[in-house]
Amino acid sequence: MDMDFAGALSPANLKYMMHGLGVTLEVAVWSIVLSFLLANLIAVLRYARIPVLSQILFVFVEIVRNLPLLLIIFFMFFAVPDVLKINITPIQAAIAALTIFESAMISEIIRGGLNSIPKGQIEAGRSSGLTYVQTLRYIVLPQALRKMVPPLVSQFISLLKDTSLAIIISLEELLRTTQIVYSQKMSYVFPALIFAALVYFVINYSLSLVAGRLEKRFNV
């Protein structure tokens, strides 16, 4: 097997790949924050069973969850600007697509957490004179959050891995910069891909260790 680690991981190539990692992290952080906010909104609206709106959200979540993310990213970059006659950069398209996809996935985690809290808790809160929103805020959410932390962290890990799908819209994230590096020479293919895999692994594995620790602390 022809492998040139020194050449593939030369300072210039490493610097370029680290630039890619920066873009990956930027996209991941933005998407995590935005999708978490949107997911909370979707989950609470569905949990409250607001007529019509909760049915519309159900259809939205089921459609988005069952589509390939790659297709959503592609669509967001090529089709949406085409129809709306707007300009969109690859990074904006990637963040928008990831936010839509992940908010559907995360809203299911939050809804599952909310549904796991016995109805008696709401009734007790309401009878103590709290409003519906106060009951959600002080009684239901704090209990539900504990159960949601482990699946949320694994969803965030998925999101970080999925940023690499933006390679199809040529966003210069870690996998795309790796691909550009290994396209220079056959002997760069394995060193560059193994290096990128290790970078993803180290970040995600650390995140999963944190999740494990939180899980123990919350005793779920």
Place this chain on the structure above:
Amino acid sequence: MIDFTILTDHFQEYMDGFLTTIESSALALLGCLILGTIIAVFRISPIKPLRWFGTAYVEFLRNIPVLITVFLFYAGGPVLHLNLSGFASGTIGLAVYTSAFVAEAIRAGINAVPKGQMEAGRSSGLSYIQTMRYIVLPQAFKIVIPPIGNQCINLIKNSATLGAVAGLDLMYQADIINSETFDVFSTYIFVGIFYLVLTIPLSLLFSYIERRLNRAY
């Protein structure tokens, strides 16, 4: 806004892509179930090096993007003087990647069966294999089915990565259709519908099976 003549004019291309997506997913599913079972057995085996290998395999693959495994086969093939087509490297990459999740689901299922069940089986005079076959595995099966169903749907969705390596699947065919019609919106709306035709009935089927299995307890 949606031009339905694209679907009728290019139905053949859509169907080619759709069937390739199904073929690739089915092959990768078969591969990941076999590979995942082997790795799960490694992870619960009494032999330490096998356990280490199983753990390393699962933890590594679970924490990297699916496209890396696909590229390892697609770009790595020629380095090893193996010429894998986009379809082959995509399918093998998908199978290897998903096998880590399958292995984890199977291991969790077997571990969820209380130890006392194994001990009871062994004390009743059954061999280790018999206890596994008649006592532990039937109980583990119920626990394993829902996560495997999830992985099956994830696998179909991940098969869109074949489009990134010229794998002749729906995403790839859509690219060809788009280059003729220039109507990217309509072209890809139909692609989405083709994926939903596959994934939504399967999601419903798996949640039905999950409910049935829960009732049996």
